[in-house]
Amino acid sequence: MAPVRSKKQITEQALTSPRKLAMAETVPLRAGSPSAYPRSPIKRRTPGTITMQQKQAMIDNMQLEITERARRLRAQYSFMATTVRSRVEMRINRIPMSMRHVKMGDLLQKVPRTGTTTSHKIRGS
Numbered sequence: 001m002a003p004v005r006s007k008k009q010i011t012e013q014a015l016t017s018p019r020k021l022a023m024a025e026t027v028p029l030r031a032g033s034p035s036a037y038p039r040s041p042i043k044r045r046t047p048g049t050i051t052m053q054q055k056q057a058m059i060d061n062m063q064l065e066i067t068e069r070a071r072r073l074r075a076q077y078s079f080m081a082t083t084v085r086s087r088v089e090m091r092i093n094r095i096p097m098s099m100r101h102v103k104m105g106d107l108l109q110k111v112p113r114t115g116t117t118t119s120h121k122i123r124g125s
C-alpha cells in the first residue's frame with residue numbers, strides 16, 4: 001500500500017501572491033454551493049468550440065462557394081447543351097433534303113434486299 005501523504009501547512013511564505021491569498025481567504029458556505037467560489041467575469045472558452053462571429057463567417061464563405069459552384073455548373077451544362085445541339089444539327093444536315101421527309105417503311109422498300117446482313121461493302125476485297 002502507498003504511504004499516506006500528510007497535508008501541507010499554509011505558511012506566510014506560501015501566501016505571497018494575491019491569488020493564493022484570495023483563495024486562502026475564500027471559505028465555501030456549503031459544499032457545492034454556486035457562491036462558494038466566485039467565477040471569473042470572463043467566460044472561458046472551451047477548446048473546440050467556435051464563436052458566433054466565426055460561425056457566421058463560415059456560413060457566409062460556404063454560401064459564396066455554393067453560389068460560385070452553381071454558376072460554374074450552369075455554365076458547364078449550357079456549353080454541353082449547345083455542343084450536343086450542334087452535333088445533332090450536323091448529323092441532320094448530312095441527310096439530303098429529299099430524304100428528310102420520307103417514312104422509314106418507304107425507305108426500306110426502296111433498298112433492295114440482299115442475302116447479307118451488312119449494309120456496307122468492305123473496301124479493298
